[in-house]
Structures are given as structure tokens and as C-alpha cells.
Amino acid sequence: MPRPPAKEVPRWRRGKDIDPLLSAGRLSGRDAEQIARAYARIAPQQTAGTKAEVNDTLARTGAWRWRRHTAPFIWIACLLLGAYGLRLTAHPFAYAMIASVVVPALMFWGTRHLSPYAAHTSAAWGVITSVWLPSLASLGFSPPLPGLLALNWAVCAALWVRHYRWRPHAPEQPAPEPAGDEVTWARLTAERKWNAHLGTAGKLGGGGRRYPIQCDGIKTTIGTVLAASENIAGAWHKPMTEAYAERDPLGITSRGYLTILGRESLMTVREWTRTGMDPQTGLAVIGRYADGSDARVKFYTPRFGTKHALISGTTGSGKSELLHLLIFVALVTGWFVPIVLDPQEGQSLPFWRDRVLYAAGVDECHRMLRGLHAGMLGRSRYLSGLRWDDEGIAMRGMPFFDYELTGLPMPLIIFDEAHMALKGTTKQERGIVEDVVEIGRLGRKTGTALWLATHIPGLTDLGGEQALRDMLRGGNVVSMRTANRVGGPMLGLEKDPSEIPKFFADGKETYGLGYCAGPDNRPDAPMRSDLVPKAMRLQVPPVPVLDDRFLEAMDAAMGTQGVLLPSGEVPQPAEPDGEAPEGRRCVDAVWQVLSDAGKPMERGEIIKWVSELVTTGWGREEPFTIRSITTALKTLTDSGKITKDPNRAVYQAAER
Numbered sequence: 001m002p003r004p005p006a007k008e009v010p011r012w013r014r015g016k017d018i019d020p021l022l023s024a025g026r027l028s029g030r031d032a033e034q035i036a037r038a039y040a041r042i043a044p045q046q047t048a049g050t051k052a053e054v055n056d057t058l059a060r061t062g063a064w065r066w067r068r069h070t071a072p073f074i075w076i077a078c079l080l081l082g083a084y085g086l087r088l089t090a091h092p093f094a095y096a097m098i099a100s101v102v103v104p105a106l107m108f109w110g111t112r113h114l115s116p117y118a119a120h121t122s123a124a125w126g127v128i129t130s131v132w133l134p135s136l137a138s139l140g141f142s143p144p145l146p147g148l149l150a151l152n153w154a155v156c157a158a159l160w161v162r163h164y165r166w167r168p169h170a171p172e173q174p175a176p177e178p179a180g181d182e183v184t185w186a187r188l189t190a191e192r193k194w195n196a197h198l199g200t201a202g203k204l205g206g207g208g209r210r211y212p213i214q215c216d217g218i219k220t221t222i223g224t225v226l227a228a229s230e231n232i233a234g235a236w237h238k239p240m241t242e243a244y245a246e247r248d249p250l251g252i253t254s255r256g257y258l259t260i261l262g263r264e265s266l267m268t269v270r271e272w273t274r275t276g277m278d279p280q281t282g283l284a285v286i287g288r289y290a291d292g293s294d295a296r297v298k299f300y301t302p303r304f305g306t307k308h309a310l311i312s313g314t315t316g317s318g319k320s321e322l323l324h325l326l327i328f329v330a331l332v333t334g335w336f337v338p339i340v341l342d343p344q345e346g347q348s349l350p351f352w353r354d355r356v357l358y359a360a361g362v363d364e365c366h367r368m369l370r371g372l373h374a375g376m377l378g379r380s381r382y383l384s385g386l387r388w389d390d391e392g393i394a395m396r397g398m399p400f401f402d403y404e405l406t407g408l409p410m411p412l413i414i415f416d417e418a419h420m421a422l423k424g425t426t427k428q429e430r431g432i433v434e435d436v437v438e439i440g441r442l443g444r445k446t447g448t449a450l451w452l453a454t455h456i457p458g459l460t461d462l463g464g465e466q467a468l469r470d471m472l473r474g475g476n477v478v479s480m481r482t483a484n485r486v487g488g489p490m491l492g493l494e495k496d497p498s499e500i501p502k503f504f505a506d507g508k509e510t511y512g513l514g515y516c517a518g519p520d521n522r523p524d525a526p527m528r529s530d531l532v533p534k535a536m537r538l539q540v541p542p543v544p545v546l547d548d549r550f551l552e553a554m555d556a557a558m559g560t561q562g563v564l565l566p567s568g569e570v571p572q573p574a575e576p577d578g579e580a581p582e583g584r585r586c587v588d589a590v591w592q593v594l595s596d597a598g599k600p601m602e603r604g605e606i607i608k609w610v611s612e613l614v615t616t617g618w619g620r621e622e623p624f625t626i627r628s629i630t631t632a633l634k635t636l637t638d639s640g641k642i643t644k645d646p647n648r649a650v651y652q653a654a655e656r
Contacts, residue, residue, distance in 0.1 A: 005175050044397055072157035075125055083136035096137035100130035143528045177642050181260060188235045190594050192228060195220045198258060204291050207262025218253030222247050225256060226494045226524055240499060241266050244522035265290050266513060267504045272325055272530040275331035283519055284329045287529040294583055295527040297476040297518045305444035308412055310472035311453040312487055315481025318512035320348055320454050322529045325412055326451060329353060331541040336412040341365045343420035356543055367558045369435040373548040374557030376439060380448045382549060401447040409544045410447040419461035433463030440471040457490045480514035493517060495524050548626045556604050586624045587632040589614050591642040594642055594653040602650050
């Protein structure tokens, strides 16, 4: 039978066996070095031949137990010998000064590869050496220098020995690094069976990073990834506001982005910067995304018209605060006239009730919408015959709205709690629905914007009008936290707003947290709306006034004495008849027109004849404003000189 092959013995074991050497206890330096090299050859992947690995192996053998503690003694010995040698030279102080520069530099250069503590301690010893060398070389070893030197050395040696202890400690094992984002993504894609990979990360503030996602576009699209928002957040053990995916802003369905934040960036509320709309782009900042970039909405497009908006969210999600911010943005811009419709009897935005045009309750909302609809149609008639210059070409009729060309203020209708008035069950509610739909369809070309807020953007809460929801979604969509999962698809969002948590990690409510489908094209990135500083409540910007043509059409359609003007102070243009003499005031002109007519007259007819009287008969350069004529009618009615029909805006002189 053939002999079994002899087991090959490694060369390093042919001389001495390791086990007997280790069992012998203490080892000589030569034996210890031999064992250390043997260990280095056995596990080359763990011991790459560096000094640190050899020292760790030597520590296991028990050899060179005090090797690190000899450093302070070597240093003090070299310092004394050097100082003694320099003192024997012809010019001890001069040579010592040169040595005080060279020796520390050599100490720093020779120990720069050691551990941070050893390198820093060596540098400190070099500084001390640069002081003691000239002192000992020039003054010698006479008292009290030896005592001071011993005290100084004892402190340094004690700190050194305290750090390395009396017994060599086991080398510190580095903490295992957490799995990288690529590894986590690979596990997620394998579990979900996605064909998508991550690109190179981009750094964000606070330790965050942003990866481009590249899908194959056949088996996997970015919509497939967005549908698993909870899985993405769970894979990184973070809330959905810290780990999320979103589409590419360019709209390429095979690409997107994965954002991983190092901390919760939306937990702190950011104050509004007190800036209005950009007149060139029509964009306004209303908040910030989780990665710190601004979240914007579009109010207006030059030579196009205004933009509508649909705002959704459950109770306490932050809708009213957002509407509050939008009104301030409109006022700071100076082009928009906020008009608040509040079916909840004025409780939604009470701060603005005495400052802007405000309708409280369903009845007032109905009348205001009827007036706004009439004012919009009246402006359409005016713009259809407007003559304007289009870069040298004379044009008649404007098929769009542009503020620079017309100079007309733009009504911004804020319709809060709209579901209360859009049920469509009664005749009045059906009338409200019809007016709202018409404003949504025709408002853009007349400079009228409709910003509607409701809890659930379902057809039931929008009067059953699919067209209304589609028109509002065509502008801006802002969704705060919702109470059910049906809100996202109704708003055209792929992310589910109902998954937004109610509270942050610190226990604070997440009001203002949501998604914004606006001009930034980032409907899948979480955002939080800004908060209006409380100081702004004491510094309300001036409230613009609608043009007389719009107000006249509103008042005629509403059938009341004047539109629902706020009861508080609203800045108005200066009246030209402020110092008019007796007989030439606005109230005199109104009385003369009614007394000469001798019959009932509608308010619009009175305004027309008063304007003709004062401009042709009295020679005034400008007619009285509608506000002045309305005030004069009220004054004459209160004094009993004229009477008013209780059902219509019709007046008649009580006496000749």
C-alpha cells in the first residue's frame, strides 16, 4: 500500500515550536520577536507587518512589558546628556539655542506616525526641551534648576504612565461600521424586486446625502419606488421626513432621487422672510423642503394670468396658518386684493375680518361670489375692447391678463372651509357652486385667482364638480396631513398625506407639514410651511383697493348699498373734494341729481349722472369715486332727504 503523504511542516516551525515557548512563561527578546514574526506570517490578512500588529503580538507573549513606559526616562536622559555636552563647548548658550530649535523639530518629525496621544505628547516634550536646553547649558546644574527639572519631568512622566497604565491593555478594536446606504438599498431592491441602483451621493447640510436613482424603466419606474415610501423610511429606521424618494424634477420616469437626512430638519418652524411674489416669475416662497430648499407656489404668470390653488388637510394640520401667510404675501406684493370667504361665520381667519373684504357665513359668501362673478365679467368686457401695443403692433382686445399692461389690481379669493358652502343641496348652494366654477374657468384671463381650502378634496365637498377640482389642480396643490388615504389620489399626489405623522419625535405637533405640487415639481418631497412672525400683526401692509369698475359691477350684482367693505380702516386714495366749498361737495351732487330726476334711480345710474354733472357742469378734472358716492347716499338716507328701496339699490329724493 502506498504511504500517505507526510504532512508538510512550515519552515518557521522547523526550528522551535510556539506552544512550548508560550508555556515557558517569560521569553527573551529574540524568542518573542521570532513568535511575533510567525504570527504575522500565519494571518497576513490581519497582521500586515506594521509595527502596531507586531507590538500587539509581543504584548500577548508578555515580552517588552514596560516598553512604552521607558519613553519619559529616555527623554530625560537625553536632555541631561545633551545639556551637559553643550555646557562643555566654547559657546554653550549659542549652541544650545540652535539645539533648542533642531531637537524639537526632530522629535516632532520622528514621532508624527505614532498614535495621536504619543505624537501630541512628543510635541509638548519638544517645547519643554527647547526651554531647558539653553537654561541648563548656560546656568549649569546649580540649585534650584535640578529640583524644578525633576518636578517638571515627574508631571510629564505621571501623565504618560497614567495614559498607558501599568499593564499593557488589549488593543482597541474599532467599532463595526453600520451598513452603508448602498448595502441597505441593495437589500431593499432585492426584497421588492426592483431593478434600480444608486448613483454618486451629493452632500446635504446636517450630515445628509442625496443619491440619484436610476431605474431600468421597463420593469421598474420611479413610480414603483414611490409607492413603497414606508419601506424606504423603515429600511433606514427613520421617519418619512428623513428618508424618502422623489421624482426627477425633469419628469423622466426612469429617474429620481433618494434623500437620507442626518437629523429631523422640519422639526423647527421657520419664520416667513417677509418677501412677496417675484414680479418677473410670479413665484412666492411659502415654506421649505426637508433638504432645506425653498418650497414655492405660483401666483401669476405675466401675459397669461393668475393661478388657482387647492389646499387640503385635516383639522389642525395647518391650513389656516398657510392661508394667513398667503394673505400677507399678497399684501406685501401690492398687486393683489385679498377677499376672504368664510362660511364658518368668520371664525377661520378672524384677524382679517376688519381689514380686507370679508364675507362671513354662507349668505354673505353667496352675495360676495355673485358680486365677484359680475365684477369678473365686467372686467372681461373691458379687456375685450382694450387697445394696447404689442411691441409696435397696435392690438385691440387682450386674450390674457397682464398687470404691467393693464395696471388693474388682481382679486385673490381665499375660500376657507369651502365644503360648508359647496354641498349643492339647496338652491343657494347650487348658485354658489355655479359662481365658483365660472370663476375657476374664466378667472385666469381677468386676473382673478381662486385659492380654495377644504378638508377632503372629494367631489362631495366640491359640489360634485369634477371640472372645479381639475381646474384647481392645474395650478398649485398643497396638501397637509389628511385623515384618510383617499386624499392623495384626489390631489394627484403619489405620496399619501395620511402617512404624515401627527407628532414629531419631541412630541410637538406636525402642523404645517405636507406636500406641495407647485412650480418646483417636487410633489413627493415633504415640506413645512413658514410661520408669519407675530410682529407682522402690528405691521399689516396697506390693503389695495379694487378698481371702481370692478366695485361698481360687484355692488350692482349684490343688490346692497356698497360691497361688504371692512368695518375697520382701509387705506383709500385721497378724495379730490376734501376741501370743496358748500354746494360743490359729493353729497350736493348726489342730491341735485336725485332731486332733478324726481323719480327712483338705481345706484349705477346715479353714479353715471353724478360723474357727468361734476365733469361737464361743475368743471371738475376728476369725477367723485364710487366710495364717495356710496358714502353720500348713506348720509342723505340717514338724514331723511332720500329714501332707499329695502330690497334693491334704488334711491329717490324725499322732497324737491
